[in-house]
Amino acid sequence: MVGMSEASGEQSFYAAIGGADTISRIVQRFYAGVAADPYLRAIYPEDDLGPAEERFRSFLIQYWGGPSTYSQQRGHPRLRMRHAPFAVSHQAREHWLRHFRAALDSVALPPDQDAQFWDYVERASLMLVNTDPEAVRGLPLS
Numbered sequence: 029m030v031g032m033s034e035a036s037g038e039q040s041f042y043a044a045i046g047g048a049d050t051i052s053r054i055v056q057r058f059y060a061g062v063a064a065d066p067y068l069r070a071i072y073p074e075d076d077l078g079p080a081e082e083r084f085r086s087f088l089i090q091y092w093g094g095p096s097t098y099s100q101q102r103g104h105p106r107l108r109m110r111h112a113p114f115a116v117s118h119q120a121r122e123h124w125l126r127h128f129r130a131a132l133d134s135v136a137l138p139p140d141q142d143a144q145f146w147d148y149v150e151r152a153s154l155m156l157v158n159t160d161p162e163a164v165r166g167l168p169l170s
Contacts, residue, residue, distance in 0.1 A: 040093030045141050048089055054131045055085040061127030068123045091148075117159045124153055 045051075059081040062068045074080060086098040128149050132142060 041141070041144065042089065042093035045092070045137055045145070046135075048085075048094060050135050050137075051088045051092065051094070052085055053135050054128075055081055055088065057131035057134045058084075058127050061130055062124075065123055065127065068120065068127070071120055092145075118157055121153050121157050125150065128153075 042051075059077050062072065063077055072080060083098070090096050090098040129146070132145060132149075137145065
């Protein structure tokens with residue numbers, strides 16, 4: 029059953045935060061911020077942010093315990109490889125985090141869930157910085 033940990037019978041993080049609806053609202057708000065940010069908009073290669081938004085939504089749904097649609101459609105996430113063609117600077121990360129923080133705030137998760145989500149986002153975004161390789165060596169995602 030999606031949303032439950034098979035081993036413990038506990039509700040998954042995905043289900044606890046409200047599932048696809050909550051993640052969709054976060055991603056939609058995030059991409060609205062990206063679309064209005066000239067610095068980040070210049071980094072995104074597609075004129076239409078819709079496909080990027082859908083990929084990100086699908087990835088987050090899978091990451092937090094929802095359906096594995098992302099992997100079924102795109103294979104292993106390989107985040108660093110998929111972002112390697114783009115110059116992801118610390119400045120780009122700061123812009124990205126600003127919009128993600130606003131998106132996360134917009135759904136008003138309980139503090140413990142917000143902290144868990146934000147911790148992952150901060151660590152993952154730092155791992156994707158690729159303009160200063162020394163800054164990201166040895167950073168685990170889990």
